Amino acid sequence: MWLLSVLVPLLRLYLCGIKVLLYQTFNRSFTLPVLPKQNGRVAIVTGGTRGMGFETARHLASLGMHVIIAGNEREEGATAARRIREEGGKGKAEFVFVDLTSLKSVRHFAETFRDRGLPLHVLINNAGTMLVPERQTEDGFEFHFALNYLGHFLLTNLLLDTLKRSGRRGCCSRIVNMSSATHYAGIMDMDDLNRRKHYSSHGAYAQSKLALVLFTYYLQEQLTAGGFPVTVNAVDPGMVDTALYDNLWTLAQAMKKPVAKILFRTPAEGASISVYAAAASEMEGVGACYLYNGEKKQSAEPSYDSELQAKLWKKSCELVGL
Template identity: 85%
Template sequence: MWLLSALVPLLRLYLCGIRVLLYQMFNRSFEMPVLPKQNGRVAIVTGGTRGMGFETARRLASLGMHVIIAGNETEEGAAAVRRINEECSKGKAEFIFVDLTSLKSVRQFVQMFRDRGLPLHVLINNAGVMLVPERRTDDGFEFHFCLNYLSHFLLTNLLLDLLKESGRQGRSSRIVNMASATHYAGEVNLEDLNKRTVYSSHAAYSQSKLALVLFTYYLQEQLTAGGFAVTVNAVDPGMVDTALYDNLWTLARMMKKPVANILFRTPAEGASVSVYAAAASEMEGVGGCYLYNGRKTQSSDLSYDTELQAKLWKKSCKLVGLQGF
């Protein structure tokens, strides 16, 4: 029974990966439209020191944005900021430390950002990990669940009032959640979100990405009902050649290298869908979408379960110590 419980999510996840690779074999990465200038707008990008996060931060700064890179590697963050500021004459970047495996650190980050007195127009929840061995955070949460989803849930809610204040009709604030095709293989067990019964890194990763999509849809419903000029979308970058794959089994890593050279997207290509959601004129006022390769796409059937969305929201609020929406 244990073996079956671990094997099924593994097979589901790799089948998702094969489907994505087949798509990428026959379809080029979408071409980014001309984006409007973003002068005066402020963005936060989690995990913006490397990979897709760095490319996202760099592109937003090139449009004139003031970009806050949030990450836990101080030296890497300083190097990323230096590189972006050397390249971009209109926008600028700076680094603020946050450890997304710690809810306390998330709250400290939010306070540091608030102390700056800046508005907030774009929040890109990009940081993530994939297929790490079983591990708990200091708060007792399963690693994928906390870093990929729960900390971003808390971060978004703590910054939501600033996003509401900064948005206006015709110029909405935007939240972008980094999803993955693996969410199609995901299941959310509200009674065992930390995977204590049977641990599978594949199931844990898929669950964290499905949770982000469920969160996206529920939050947009609440924002729309409240009449707020804030949109939230989930984006799927496809399979991108980044350090996320460092935790694959040795054989899988060896097989990945030649395949990645041919079929994987580059970090810049993967970042394009986040930048599109964050800045494109076509996405003004558009929320509650799952975007893949620049197009609105149907996410998993389970992700549209409104009862599950509401239950996960309520459970997440309890876990991070927030009152309901």
């Protein structure tokens, strides 16, 4: 039983990876269209200190945005913001500390941001981790679930009023959730979201990415019903050569390096889908989409289960104290 609980998620996740690599072998990476200037608009990018998050923050700043890089590496964050500023674009870049695995830290970040009185036009929930060994956060949550999903769930809800006030008809505020093709392998165990019965890092990671898609669809439904000028979309960057893969097994890590050089996308290519969702004219007023390679795709069948969406939302509110 234990062996199956480990092997099945592993096989499901690697099959997803193979499908993505086959697609990327025969299809060119998405090319961004010309994007409208974003002067005066404010964006928060979590995990913006490196990889796709940094490239996303960099591109948005080049369009004129005031970009706040949110992350838990102070020195790396300060360097990232400085690099963007030194490029001489019309936008701004700054780093603000937040530890998304800590509910206290997320609340402090949101409170500090609200106290500044800034608007918020774009929130990109980009930060994530993959295949880390079993561990719990200070609040007692499984690490993938906490960092990839639950911290972003709380952050989004705490900033939602600001996003609502900042948007308007014809110029909506936008929320972008970074999912992954691995969500197709995800299974939501509502009775064991922290994976304490039979831990699998592969299963935990896939579950966290499925949770983000469920969250995306449910939140958009609530916003639409309330008539609020805010859109929410989930994006899939494909397989990108970033530090996310540092936790692969030794053999898989050795195999990944030569493959990544040929078949994986660069961080800038991976970031293009987030930038597209955040700034493209074609995405104005468009929500509840799963975007991959510049196109709207069908996400996993369970992600459209409205009952599961509602259950996850309710449970998440309980877990974070909303």
